[in-house]
Every structure is written in structure tokens, then in C-alpha cells.
Amino acid sequence: MRIAIIGAGFTGLSAAYYLQKDGHSVTIFEKDPHPGGLAIGFREKEWEWSLEKHYHHWFTNDKFILRLAKEIGHKVIVRRPKTSVYVDGKIYQFDSPLKVLLFPKLSIIDRLRMGFVISLLRYNPIWKPLEKINATKFLPKAMGQRGYKMIWEPLFKNKFGPYASDISLAWFWARIVKRTPSLAYPQGGFLEFANHIVKVIEKRGGKVYFNTDVVELSSNGKPSIKFKKIGNAQKAPELEIGNYDAIVVTLPSFLFFKIAPELPQDYKQKFAKLRGLGATNLMLRLRKPFFNDGTYWLNVCDETSPVMAIVEHTNFMDKKYYNNEHLLYLGNYLPADSKRFSLEKEEVLKLLDPFLQKINPNYRKSLIDYALFKVSFAQPVIPTNYSKMIPPFKTPLPNVYLSNIEQVYPWDRGTNYAVELGEEITDYILNEN
Numbered sequence: 028m029r030i031a032i033i034g035a036g037f038t039g040l041s042a043a044y045y046l047q048k049d050g051h052s053v054t055i056f057e058k059d060p061h062p063g064g065l066a067i068g069f070r071e072k073e074w075e076w077s078l079e080k081h082y083h084h085w086f087t088n089d090k091f092i093l094r095l096a097k098e099i100g101h102k103v104i105v106r107r108p109k110t111s112v113y114v115d116g117k118i119y120q121f122d123s124p125l126k127v128l129l130f131p132k133l134s135i136i137d138r139l140r141m142g143f144v145i146s147l148l149r150y151n152p153i154w155k156p157l158e159k160i161n162a163t164k165f166l167p168k169a170m171g172q173r174g175y176k177m178i179w180e181p182l183f184k185n186k187f188g189p190y191a192s193d194i195s196l197a198w199f200w201a202r203i204v205k206r207t208p209s210l211a212y213p214q215g216g217f218l219e220f221a222n223h224i225v226k227v228i229e230k231r232g233g234k235v236y237f238n239t240d241v242v243e244l245s246s247n248g249k250p251s252i253k254f255k256k257i258g259n260a261q262k263a264p265e266l267e268i269g270n271y272d273a274i275v276v277t278l279p280s281f282l283f284f285k286i287a288p289e290l291p292q293d294y295k296q297k298f299a300k301l302r303g304l305g306a307t308n309l310m311l312r313l314r315k316p317f318f319n320d321g322t323y324w325l326n327v328c329d330e331t332s333p334v335m336a337i338v339e340h341t342n343f344m345d346k347k348y349y350n351n352e353h354l355l356y357l358g359n360y361l362p363a364d365s366k367r368f369s370l371e372k373e374e375v376l377k378l379l380d381p382f383l384q385k386i387n388p389n390y391r392k393s394l395i396d397y398a399l400f401k402v403s404f405a406q407p408v409i410p411t412n413y414s415k416m417i418p419p420f421k422t423p424l425p426n427v428y429l430s431n432i433e434q435v436y437p438w439d440r441g442t443n444y445a446v447e448l449g450e451e452i453t454d455y456i457l458n459e460n
């Protein structure tokens with residue numbers, strides 16, 4: 028079959044890779060100039076490696092993406108970086124059962140209670156009954172108000188903003204179960220890895236068009252797409268405009284609805300309840316380290332803080348790949364229509380500066396440059412009984428399939444599950460045809 032894939036994020040790339048393995052001919056259309064989607068990277072001219080616009084790593088049990096890396100011969104680096112929490116103006120390492128037991132901000136009873144609940148969830152293999160339970164109601168009762176309010180409530184509020192009180196225990200379970208103390212990273216960065224997959228696809232005869240915005244798809248007769256080239260994109264041959272046997276859409280559902288006018292109203296209404304948050308990351312390039320204790324990831328457990336997570340990438344990957352610069356992300360999840368989301372980089376730095384000074388009063392002296400990255404759909408909201416809300420692969424349009432971030436469940440979305448989706452949609456199309 029000749030299959031068009033919309034989007035060169037990790038779902039689109041892996042769908043193309045596996046569909047090709049099954050003997051299909053693939054063409055990918057991507058509106059950005061590079062592959063990677065939400066995990067897209069960029070490279071300053073002084074750097075050897077690329078860096079993601081939004082912090083990214085893998086867990087060592089991310090088997091789908093690690094297998095893909097192995098198959099194409101892409102080297103993966105494994106490290107055990109330090110994860111900490113910021114509570115009442117201080118940083119505490121918080122990345123092992125021992126560190127939790129030694130955490131001085133809670134009584135020993137509260138620590139044991141929290142440890143017990145987390146262990147119970149971690150060793151429970153069954154998630155389905157948990158999706159009926161509201162996490163923000165269950166957890167304070169189970170582990171005690173103090174521990175919940177100090178460590179976990181900020182996580183829910185920071186990650187899901189106005190939707191925090193809707194989140195299901197299945198989502199929290201998945202976060203706990205998946206976490207590994209060691210983390211993995213593709214050599215050269217996620218952009219390098221995505222480019223490597225593109226090369227493999229092209230070598231096998233597949234086509235990948237960048238700067239190509241798909242504005243409409245149709246399934247009337249043969250599935251076809253209409254696209255608009257952005258900037259000075261290479262001209263895609265005329266025959267690429269239509270005449271596919273199938274189309275795989277990897278965009279979030281609301282974007283799929285926009286480009287598919289033939290979709291029936293009741294289908295769109297059924298999935299209109301799906302919600303998502305945007306993400307912003309202010310990335311600082313520093314001459315000196317930001318954290319003085321080598322922390323890679325800091326969860327800011329303080330509702331008054333203007334930043335949710337502070338991630339010093341170069342405490343995970345060696346600074347030598349980035350011209351010895353120290354790279355720091357200041358991340359937030361925000362509704363894309365909020366005032367905070369619309370701020371410019373100077374305004375964001377001004378807002379965050381007093382808080383950053385509390386941790387490192389001298390960081391500004393070593394600031395080389397900074398950039399602000401934003402994506403308007405970054406994190407699907409996972410309320411109770413989410414399994415009933417997920418759109419299926421099959422759409423009402425014949426031979427048009429949907430394979431997207433909102434179908435990742437119960438796991439928290441990630442590039443590993445994007446690759447799993449790519450495998451699953453391949454099997455699905457194979458079985459249907």
C-alpha cells in the first residue's frame with residue numbers, strides 16, 4: 028500500500044519505519060523544518076550535540092524506543108542523575124526509598140505512610156480498577172495530608188493546572204511504576220536520533236517532506252491530502268498530493284478535526300471533551316553550574332513558585348558536548364490560552380528571576396544567552412475513566428487512521444509510547460487490509 032503519514036514526531040517516524048518493514052511505501056508530511064515533534068531539538072553552532080527545546084530523557088525500561096534505537100544502531104547513553112525536591116526554601120535529594128525515609132521535612136510516621144502507599148502502587152500490577160479513583164482525593168487519605176500536600180499536590184497542580192482535581196489514580200500509578208533511577212539518552216540528542224530514523228526511512232525508499240503543512244485531508248474516493256509549503260520548502264511532486272491507499276494522522280485530535288472537514292459532527296463531539304495543556308521552557312545557557320549539589324531534576328514543591336521544574340541537562344549529559352556550557356531548563360505546563368503562556372522570554376526571565384536567585388544568587392553573572400520555547404499542546408489531561416474517552420485508530424473516514432498522543436494510556440505520554448503507537452498502528456492496518 029502507499030501510505031501517507033501526517034507528522035514526523037516519534038509516532039509518525041516509527042509508524043513509517045514499521046509500515047516499511049511490512050513492505051508498504053510511505054511518505055511523511057511534516058510542517059516543521061526538522062523531525063522530532065514535541066521532542067524536537069536544535070543545535071547552537073558552538074555545540075557538538077543538539078538539545079531538545081523541552082527537557083527529554085528515557086527510562087531504562089522504555090523498551091519500545093530502546094529497541095528501535097538498537098535496531099537502527101543508534102548509541103544510547105545510560106546515567107544515574109540526581110533528582111531532588113525543593114521544599115520550604117531548601118533542596119533535598121529525593122530519588123530512592125532511603126532518601127524518602129531520611130527526608131527531614133516529614134515526621135517518621137508520615138514518611139513511612141508515604142513510602143508504604145508508593146510501594147503498594149509500585150508493586151501492584153493491575154491499573155484498570157485505579158482509573159475509577161480520583162488521585163487527588165485518594166492520595167491525601169491514604170498517605171496523610173502532610174506528605175501529600177508537601178510533595179504530590181504541587182505535582183498535580185503544576186502538571187495539570189485547572190484540571191488537577193480531575194486526574195485519575197491510574198495516571199499516578201503509571202508515573203510511579205515506570206520511574207527508573209537510571210535514565211537513558213540518545214547519543215547526539217533526540218534531533219540526531221530522529222534524523223537517523225529519517226535516514227533509514229529514506230534509504231529504504233520512503234519520502235519525508237519537511238516545511239509541509241497539511242491543511243486538508245479527504246477520503247472521498249481515494250484518500251488524499253492538500254498541503255501548503257512553508258518558507259522555501261522543496262517542491263513536493265504533484266503526484267504526492269493525492270492517491271494514497273491510506274493516511275495515518277499523528278496529530279492531537281483537535282488538529283485532526285481541523286484538517287478533516289468530512290468528519291461527522293457526532294464523532295467530533297464525542298472526543299471534544301479531550302483536554303490538554305501547553306508547555307513552556309525557558310532555557311538558560313550558563314558559564315557555571317546552576318545547582319551546587321549536582322541535581323539534574325528539581326521538582327519545585329512550592330505553589331507560590333513561578334516555575335514547576337528546574338532541569339540542569341548538563342548534570343545528566345556531559346557539558347563537553349555543548350562547548351562546556353551549563354544548560355538549564357525552567358519548565359511549566361500552562362493552558363495555551365493563558366496570559367502566562369503568551370509572555371515573551373524577557374518577561375518570563377523577569378518573573379522567574381527572584382525565585383532563581385534564592386537557589387543561586389549569582390547565576391545571572393554567568394548567563395551567556397537564553398531562549399523561550401513553547402508548545403500549545405504538550406500534555407493530555409487524564410481524568411478518571413479516561414479509557415472511555417480515547418479515540419480509536421479507526422476513524423469514520425475510510426482508510427484514514429488516527430494514531431496520536433491522546434491514545435497513550437495508562438502511561439504518561441512519552442516518545443517510548445509514540446514508538447509503541449507506531450508499531451500498533453502498523454499491526455492494525457495490516458489486520459484491516
Ligand SMILES: Cc1cc2nc3c(=O)[nH]c(=O)nc-3n(C[C@H](O)[C@H](O)[C@H](O)COP(=O)(O)OP(=O)(O)OC[C@H]3O[C@@H](n4cnc5c(N)ncnc54)[C@H](O)[C@@H]3O)c2cc1C
Pocket residue numbers: 033034035036037038039056057058059062063064065066081082083084085239240241242277278282286306358402405406431432440441442443445
Ligand atoms: C515539556 C515536555 C517534556 C517531555 N519529556 C519527555 C521525556 O522526558 N521523555 C519522553 O520520552 N517524552 C517526553 N515528552 C513527551 C514526548 O515528547 C511526546 O510524547 C512525543 O514526542 C509525542 O510524539 P508524537 O509523534 O505522538 O506527537 P508530536 O511530537 O506532537 O508529533 C506530531 C507532529 O505533527 C506535526 N504536525 C502538526 N500539524 C501538522 C500539519 N497540519 N501538517 C504536517 N505536520 C503537522 C508536528 O509539527 C509534529 O512534528 C515530553 C513532552 C514535553 C512537551
